[in-house]
Amino acid sequence: MRINILQHTPNEGPGAILDWADKHQHEVYIYHPYQFGKLPKAEETDLLVILGGPMSPNDDLPWIRQERALVKEIIEADKPVYGACYGAQMISKVLGYKIGKAPAKEVGWGPVDLQTNTIPGLPKQLNVLHWHEEMFEIPQDAEVLYSNEVLRNQGFVMNGRIVGLQCHLEPEKTNIREMVVNDGDYIEGSVLGQNAQDILDAEISPDNKAAIFKIFDYITK
Template structure:
């Protein structure tokens, strides 16, 4: 399977999604539309991953709208899709639902709580990395998947093929370090009140890879 990945900032890559792709023998292509203005076509996309970034779906940059055009084509074709943070917001906006300021800026490690058993093998509570201050509106046709203590809309699943998460399951320890050392200024103002050092010292829970794998297996299952 050809997995096309849309990356939106140098320090937020596919992380453990690449581990899952390689373990299953898939081929992964990473695009950087914010820099090169290049996107894959729908015909060459068998799965789409839309990663996070500092931009907003409400921004008016042409490539952001072009991404949503691609997302719409893939939704129409029932192509598996996974969105993280900005990526999840892009999916929700493509489906016609607004992206707004979240009730609180969350940056750091904090728990999320499973809201639906639709995807097997997900624990009731997980510790995940948050890096956002906007949030999606859960589409009416979707199922709320996760919530946090401060932001209800933390994850959704849409028609078995699409999952959007407001937080990050994908970073391994090296990826967390890359995010923090390059974007540490963004931590200021977070309600989680964690320093860069505290975020770096928190181990990535082993179960996060397992749950990420379960989600990716779910949306790609025949």
Template sequence: MRISVIQHTPSEGPGAIALWSHAGGHALTCYHPYQFGRLPTAENTDLLVLLGGPMSPNDDTAWIKQERALIQAMLTADKPMFGACFGAQQITKTLGYPVTAAEAKEVGWAKIYRQTTIIPGLPATLTALHWHQEKFALPQSAHWLFSSDLVSNQGFVLDHKIVGLQCHLEPLADDVRTMVANDGSYIKGSALHQSPAEILAQLVPAENQAAIFAILDYITA
């Protein structure tokens, strides 16, 4: 399988998604449109992964709009996609739904609660990393996947091929350290009231990697 990963900032990499790719013997290519201005095509992509980033889908930036054209091409081709944070917002924006300010700025570790059992193997509760202050609207035909105490729209499943998460289940320990080291100033003002040291002190739950594996297995089955 050819996996195209769109990385939107140096500090937010594929993490456990790369482990899943390696375990399955897939070919993973990371694209950095914010730096190089290049994106894959739907024709050379079997699975599209859209990661998080500090930008907004509402920004008037050429590559952000070009990325949504790629998402539309993937939708037309009926190919699987996974989006995290900004990536999930890009998917819903492409589908015609708004991206707006979230109920609260949510940065740090917090529980998310499963809202559907459509994906086998997901636990009822997970402790996810949150790094956002915007949210997506749930597509009308999607299954609501996760909620949190502060932001209700934490995940959706669409057409058995697309999953979008507002939170992050993909980071490994090194990824969390990288996010805090490079983007730690963003933590200020979070309604979770966690310091950088407190975020780093939280061990990445093993269940998060298992959940990412279950989600990717589901959308590529």
């Protein structure tokens, strides 16, 4: 399987997703469209991963317009798609739904609660990394996957092939350090009330990696 990953900022990489790919001996290609303007072709994509970033799917930039077209083509081809944060918003936007301000800015660690058992074996609650102040609408044909008290729309699952999460399951310890040292100013104003050191000191639950493995197993089955 060829996994094409769209990375949208240097400090938000694929993290544990690479471990899942290695486990199954899949080929991974990482694109940086914000920098190089390059995107894969739909026909050379078996699984599309859309990572987070500081931009919005609403932004009128040439590469974002091109990315929307690619995501639409891959969804229409019934190929598996996973979106994290901006990536989940991009999926919702392509499907015709609105992206706008969330009720509050969430940056730091906090729980999300499972809302459906469609994906077997997911934990009832996960302590995940949040790094956002926008949100997606849940597509009409999708189920809410995770929610919390701040934001109902923390994740969705759709058609057995698509999962979007507003939060982040993929970061590992080095990824967290990279996010904090490069984008730590963004923490200010978060409803979660954590500082940079709080975020760095938090233990990453092994449940997060296990959950992302189950999600990828599900959409690629």
